[in-house]
Amino acid sequence: MAVQISPSILSADFARLADEAAAVPNADWLHVDVMDYHFVPNLTLGLPVVEALRKATSLPLDCHLMIADPDRWAPSYAEAGAGSVTIHAEASSAPVRTLREIRSQGARAGLALNPATAVEPYEDLIGELDMLLLMTVEPGFGGQPFLDVVLPKIRRARALIERHGGQVWLQVDGGVSADTIERCAQAGADVFVAGSAVYGADDRVAAVDSLRALAEGVS
Numbered sequence: 705m706a707v708q709i710s711p712s713i714l715s716a717d718f719a720r721l722a723d724e725a726a727a728v729p730n731a732d733w734l735h736v737d738v739m740d741y742h743f744v745p746n747l748t749l750g751l752p753v754v755e756a757l758r759k760a761t762s763l764p765l766d767c768h769l770m771i772a773d774p775d776r777w778a779p780s781y782a783e784a785g786a787g788s789v790t791i792h793a794e795a796s797s798a799p800v801r802t803l804r805e806i807r808s809q810g811a812r813a814g815l816a817l818n819p820a821t822a823v824e825p826y827e828d829l830i831g832e833l834d835m836l837l838l839m840t841v842e843p844g845f846g847g848q849p850f851l852d853v854v855l856p857k858i859r860r861a862r863a864l865i866e867r868h869g870g871q872v873w874l875q876v877d878g879g880v881s882a883d884t885i886e887r888c889a890q891a892g893a894d895v896f897v898a899g900s901a902v903y904g905a906d907d908r909v910a911a912v913d914s915l916r917a918l919a920e921g922v923s
């Protein structure tokens with residue numbers, strides 16, 4: 705399992721997104737939180753901003769769609785050049801079709817689960833996924849405290865992924881910081897989203913490096 709760090713621009717300065725992307729050249733991905741005021745009680749950005757960001761950074765975009773009806777909108781994010789597009793299981797009524805459409809547009813396909821959503825019902829979809837995202841806060845806002853209650857699910861998800869060949873990445877998102885990343889890595893996560901822990905730091909490069917070192921230290 706290779707550790708990957710995906711800084712979330714939700715905690716960045718939205719008026720300076722190109723500069724904020726350039727501030728984390730040592731990251732593996734740039735995590736882009738798309739929110740629509742319907743699936744979550746917050747509104748961020750959409751396709752035009754993703755298209756602009758695509759041209760403004762060489763980092764691959766990790767688009768996390770916290771939107772209603774992702775079946776309708778997700779393929780456009782893949783088409784716009786996102787490297788990875790993640791939909792929420794709770795919001796999708798045709799996840800297999802949507803995940804296949806994301807892949808057919810050349811992006812990696814991700815499925816996200818809220819803290820209270822069990823992973824077991826999705827075991828049969830593992831072959832349709834490149835990444836499983838387990839939310840470690842309720843989605844909608846940056847800077848919330850990490851929910852330890854999700855740790856057993858991270859362990860169960862890792863075991864399930866290993867039973868199916870071990871190819872699917874296991875991402876955690878929410879409250880990931882120098883205080884919590886080792887717990888996540890220990891439980892089996894390998895892709896770490898960090899918003900406030902990176903963009904709230906004075907030295908973003910050092911923040912990414914130290915999160916990576918902490919996760920690698922336990923994996």
Ligand code: DX5
Pocket residue numbers: 712713714715735737768841842843844845846847848877878879880897898899900901
């Ligand atoms: C929350 C978003 C996260 C958010 C994480 O719903 O999906 O990606 O940016 O922020 P932190 O790392 O501050 O919890």
Ligand code: ZN
Pocket residue numbers: 712735736737768877897
């Ligand atoms: Zn996110």
